Amino acid sequence: MTGPASVAVVPARGAANRGFARILLSEWTKLRTVRSTMWALITTAVLMIGAAAAIGMAALGAEENDANPSFNVIELSFQGAVLAQLSLATLGALAITGEYRTGMIRTSLAAVPWRLRLLLAKALVFGGVAFVVSMISAFGAFFVTQAILSARYDAATLVDPHAFRVVFGAGLYLVATGLLGLGVGTLIRHSAAAITATVAILFVLPPMIGILPSSWGRTVTKYFPPNAGSQIAVVVPDPGMLGPWGGFAVYCLWIAAVFLAATYLLRHRDA
Template identity: 35%
Template sequence: MSVMRAELTKFRSVPSTAWSLLSALTLIVAFGVMYAMVRVTRPPADPTGFDAVEVSLAGVQVAQLAVGILGVMVITNEYASGLIRTTLAAVPRRIPVLWGKAAVLATVIFTLCLPAVFGAFLSGQSVLSAERLDISLDEPAVARAVVGGALYLAVVAVIGLGLGTILRHTAGGVAAVIGFLLGPQMLTGFLPAELADDMYRWLPSPAGLAITTTAPGSTLLSPWSGFAVFLLYAAGLLTLAAWRLRRHDA
């Protein structure tokens, strides 16, 4: 608990943390409302296949970059400033430092992003109601999808922390987060269509974002299966980060 308290204090004291969080929260709501407005001007020909939740949560996919980069900076800022030496001197076993950072980061991101995701959902549905495309929160799978948006962002932040710990450099970590979240989907575009569809559902972002959909369809895994795959990606990166932190000098 003392490690987590220390990590929370450091987390709150860095100015970039507040700006990154503000950016993420703004993107969640703003892009959700903007995309809903676009869809109102271009209503679907067949409303039965329209995913109103996915539209209002469009900002989650944009905000993932902000929280991923924040996860990177949580650790790389300490390496850049030299504070990591003090941190590791206070906790010689090292690994609790990583777990403490991950726990604090995931908790803060989930706690702050959950109201923003709910706000994006409610605002987006208000816009979509003009064309009667909205959906109620008490409809099946809707609440799970909304809460899933905040869960997804929390895990993205932990992935950023893992990549930042492995690379120990802010620019490299930021590039790695962007590549990890967006790169695999781009690469599948060079594959035959059938193979690309089979691989797509297992990629990090599509797997994780399955939890934010109410009707995943054939191109995505089921919501909780996809999120479990996403957690495995995060766990793998954290394991590699723990090995790097333990085996190499600060």
């Protein structure tokens, strides 16, 4: 009795693994065959690297930077991340809301009845693509900026204090923001509304929270998602803010909470 029972488990596990691999392949096919995917990824890279080049050239001709103690050649590389994060967050939202708009979500849920597995596969595929593009963009922006600034300043290298953490962290922040867009899109299911909500989280609410009164306003500011997460791409974080990795961990917890809520709604409401 023991032998046959133990043998029967192996094919079941193998079938489950092959089933999840097929879900991943399906999500990859859906992501890469949508025209907006390529444009959003190109936009992310162009905004990061193009803005880095433009700002580097502008800094090269600004003599006041010579006496500016806050002038930092590392952080200067990532001024384009402000807009690049919007590009990836929009793509993350569209990766799920596009299926609701076309009605494809019904086919997806019929093919994958276990909805958590579908969302996990979508997050893994999107996160993997976003990771590659974000790292290319972050390191590209860094090297382009330093090449330009080297004509006048002592350019930074990846072995300088905090440099690798800031460059790698800028890429991680973009990936996390893209996943935030995916989570919000799963919650709201409507493209325009999901993008609007994500824009509010990233750009509208942070300055509004900054005017809240007293100590609790400072606490909310410190732990608010983009404020906490962006500390990983800062050379010397503000003493009133969280540390680089602690802040990014808080950002990831916020994103995890969004996905938990999205998973609950995905399982309990109709497509």
